[in-house]
Amino acid sequence: MIDNMQNTVLKVTSISKSFSNVKAVNNVSFSVNHGDIFAFLGPNGAGKTTTLRILLDIIKPDDGQITWNLDGISNQMPKAGLIGYLPEERGLYLDIPILKSLVYLASIRGMDKNEAKKAAMKWLERLELADRAKEKLQVLSKGNQQKIQFVASILHKPAFAILDEPFSGLDPLNQEMFIDFIKEINNQGTTIILSAHQMQLVEKVAHKIFLINKGEELYNGNLAGIFDSYGNKQIIELHYKSGLNEDLLRRFAGAENVEIIDNIKVKLTIKQNYDMKSVLSDLAKLEGVFDISSHKPDLHDIFLHLVKSH
């Protein structure tokens, strides 16, 4: 049972997993409460997917414990119907009609076939794909195939959904659509673990953040908390008319971190308590700079800072 925390639906305690000599996950602990949108963030190869696969019992941890409490009594892996999973490496049966695939994937999670058919048609209508329900998936565009894959993972109305990189490969319009879908299923009672790279999208939906790098925890807490802890520095963005001088910028005394965005754009993280007046005055003297703006760090900036300093 979960430490008398009735609201906690998943508790991960000190899990570790190694492959050959590589420690993919190292002593990771976190908990997810009912109704959370829990963002699981980290660079490529950080151990996110391995952790998610451990949660789903696809692979076993070397050490540690996973405790679920989705149906109020269970402390082991919950029934398949309570979980929804959108894997990072995803795919569907390309040569089988869309509706048939959706019904099958929902039925192996225990959903009644007729109910699954009705629910699938509702989703297809929302996605304006209802008239293509009997067509094979391979005739759809990549974007539409992504939508079908998302529907396949949540069609059975799971209590807990694990979405691994749900925004990858989507254009900005569809990314916004997915944000709305995630908020909607969350409002309907589905707790969500969301693994993603798109920080600006994560900021829009996540309640909690877990940042992992090289298999280790870098941050675990509320979204607001990460800004309280790491958001009090100043970020200055410089725009150049033409090519910037990277060497000069890296030698800039007030900068704690220099992130070259492209040939004409650079972000400087200014050292805490550094005199902003002198910083701005020094930067204004740089040759070729035509625009200077400053802002507090966003999640993307904090993510980079934490990963680089790990």
Add this chain to the structure above:
Amino acid sequence: MIMNYIKQLITVTSWEFSRFFKPKNEAIGIIIMLIISAVFYTASKYAFSEKSPEIEVYVHNDTNGSLTEILKDGFIVQQLPSDRKDDFIKELKVDKNKVLLDRKEGAIGLYAYKNNRDIKKLKSYLDDYHKQMELQKLGISAGQLASVLSPATIEESFVLSDNSRNRIILAFFFAGLMIMAVFLSFAYQFTAITGEKQLKITEQIVSAISPQIWMDGKILGITLTGLSSMLTYSLLSIIGGVLYFQFTGLPVTGILNFLHLPSIALYLPFALIGVLIWNAILAAIASVITDPNNSGKSSLMMLPLIFVIASFLVTRDPDSGLTIFLSWFPLTSATSMPMRWAITEVGIWQLTGSFLILVLTFYFLRRIAAKIFRVSILLTGKEPSWSEVFKLMKMK
């Protein structure tokens, strides 16, 4: 727990079955096969019935007319004047239907435009003529010769008979169907498993069901597909048999002699478990294959050929040490034991023991297949070697 297993197993089994068993495609295949057979039958019948102009046989030097007399039954025969022989041979280039037979001392010269079916027929008449001439020389009548050449009259009486010829035919029939089911399954299993791996569907599925249920569903669903094809072709064979009996004028009830019920009751369970075992092996192999076009492991899919070899070995000597071993060894016993039962004396304990080993082997093979699948789905990039797979299987 068990109910959940059964429910999920039925879902996966029926999915795999419906993915691959397409009654419409099966019917189209059968119709195409029947059309091709009908076309070949009609064409060959027409080809053989086609009447070429009848040949005219001219006989030279048949002074006593004995050769002409024999040939009269099958050909238009005329005597050729002795001075016409050379001209006749020259004219054969034009008179293509004429044949000259020139009786010589100890031989017959045959001159024709080309060798064909009529010449073959003519040669058989000449053989008869030669025999008659030789018999006349020896003073033996035709009746006496027939008696000398006739086979011995044997009154057969066996302790172990039990209509065994028909049982062997039935055993071969089942072995053939089983081999067909295994090879059909091979194609489906390949598509089902490597296809799902390539389409990256497996992770989504094993997050919902255990690898064991997934593997059991695949083995059962694809076995059912193979068996359905088996059933279709069995029915077709029975219909073909009925037609054969009707065409040959034999009583149609003759086909019932082949439907020996105790044999069917024995062959069916052996065949069923045999196909399941091979499907479990093929599924395990397919689980490790990343790219079927470039995998060295694809050749392992030809392993079921040992079925065919084992079946033939049993018929050669059903009681040798090797065939007794084959009838117990679970990868060959599904065909070898029923085959031995049909040919020789096999105790009930042998049948039961061999069947139990078969069932137990299937039980463990499906578990090994699921374990191999479990470790293989998460391996991406380079295809793992068998030693890598077994190493991973030992891990948690």
